[in-house]
Amino acid sequence: MAKISAPKNNREFIEACVRSGDAVRIRQEVDWDNEAGAIVRRVCELGEAAPFMENIKDYPGFSYFGAPLSTYRRMAISLGMDPASTLPQIGAEYLKRTNSEPIEPVVIDRRDAPCKENILLGDDVDLTKLPVPLVHDGDGGRYVGTWHAVITRHPVRGDVNWGMYRQMMWDGRTMSGAVFPFSDLGKALTDYYLPRGEGCPFATAIGLSPLAAMAACAPSPIPEPELCGMLSGEAVRLVKCETNDLEVPADAEIIIEGMILPDYKVEEGPFGEYTGYRTSPRDFRVTFRVDAITYRNNATMTISNMGVPQDEGQLLRSFSLGLELEKLLKSQGIPVTGVYMHPRSTHHMMIVGVKPTYAGIAMQIAQLAFGSKLGPWFHMVMVVDDQTDIFNWDEVYHAFCTRCNPERGIHVFKNTTGTALYPHATPHDRKYSIGSQVLFDCLWPVDWDKTNDVPSVVSFKKVYPQDIQDKVTNSWTDYGFKPVK
Template structure:
């Protein structure tokens, strides 16, 4: 697509790709198998993992990647993006928030049964991998299929060396291992996408590394998250807007557009719609908050259809001059929050 494509067109293209998924294909090998390191030879410190921000608790190797986990019951494979910090040469500590899909598989399936969960972390390679891993697709939708739809051709996957997970064959680096039940180690803090370092150092799931495979002269992709429009903010703006727009359309809301703006990424949503009946804003909010896409959203702004949700000047004008501050603002108490919310009381 043209680099100057308007954001609403990007959102529509993302929705269309999701409607036309293409399943991945398995290959016998790929560039990520050019070097295979297993067992005692594994050494995470040989990879150029940076201290991303001043004040971070350690060197973070996973900030722009795909964490790969598989549901042991359904076979559903989830690609997510969850940060991880080097503990020693063959151990990582990761922040796994319970209502993210990969962590749900760990806590509700593997740990609950006293079993170790295999995992893989795919770093670099085709940009669509990190793009789709940072999305908020519904449960039981395979991100690899949607990635194929976006590319209009299948992703090539290759089997891990120490478990049965399939990883993108063109990755720069793949880290393989397992998370054993209830093993925790200190992780954090880390400067997050909110622009704040909000999580104190604490006990988080220990990742034991069994193998590392990588290309010759691999490139370790990373994101320096924080204030401003970083990679995560830009991509989530498209994917979250698309997921929420689909939810509202499927429920018959005459919506013009949905904007999860990069400057308020993940935590805010702007919806432009016709007003078919009174109090439709409450219904819209309930639909968003009841979805995976809306699990982190705190602010929902509903404006008339004549307001472009991607034009913040128009939105601000509508809020200031059309919203009754007494009757037009509603606070829902005791809803979900998350560990990374900067306003939480320590």
């Protein structure tokens, strides 16, 4: 693989974003109590530059970096690409890199690991020494983990998982968070640790490189350390924890080590969620006991403020879930032309473009999508033909409203796996992660005659000869119109 100039850590990423105008330095004091969260939320809703808050009230020496990957420009920067790269270009690069050979991580000496510059053990361990923000007014507490990786190892298989599970500070030594039963950590807890009454070692890494955070969010079958190496083009540097045998990103800003308790739970929530609502009530959830904290000098805590689209959770899952499903469908020989989840759907609707070569292809796509590991994260699949630009919402919406037959094109699947965060779900369904799913088939039937039965699209690109299109396009400003962006 050719050398990639992707930022190696969170600090390089911040500087790259500042240089390109995709981050701003805020030097005036910012309050951890709501103000920082409000800044990040407004940035997400306006699509603004990421805020690098260098002066946090009550926490000298710490800083915040908010909305790290809430725009496609910053996603491109994280990959070492031109910030002006289009989404299809970013997607193509992601697929190219994730189809390459895995790059194994390297373990370095703890003396060379920046995350070990400050080490708190024993009575010194206290989460309140970190600038944990109150992200949304009305949240059940201050959230340590909103853009991070919770690192665990399966006790039997030995494989390592990096996952992004929210973590609320209960007190100086305790965190609690929602872990869904269909997630990798949820399965390990349910299948092994909880039945045996054993604690599960964990480490939370905050202020990761953007690609490490991307790997923690991605539903890829590739182990996250290797996936991060493939995306960055070089091996990830890991270092052993102080109190357990897990290995963590050596260049992370903050590491929190401890044990997930099997027989003790504290309350967590509510929390402003990626759906744009507070859905799950305060309840007793998975509890993390903290045994050690290590951090860099002048550490930066990353903040994702989930809410009305778009924030990095929606954007990144819309990107990675779509590309992983595209790889799955193509591996089964489905002639898909692209897969995309619009961030403003809160990654609940999967849009699939396909060349409709045989009957029932939309149903086949839906069954594969909903039956995959990705399925619980979305509940709508819309299938359009290869002539529809899946990245152009106007074209997709037009296809949906004009080609989806209300009787034959809508197929509902009941009693499927859902999540407790669906705003439309009943309280009972949220409690037991019960869902329902729907397919919107927006393809013309394959038995329709393409000349006589399929209606002709009337648009600039479809009606006029190419020479007329070119003439009008090239003369557009001469006519007196503004340039088309």
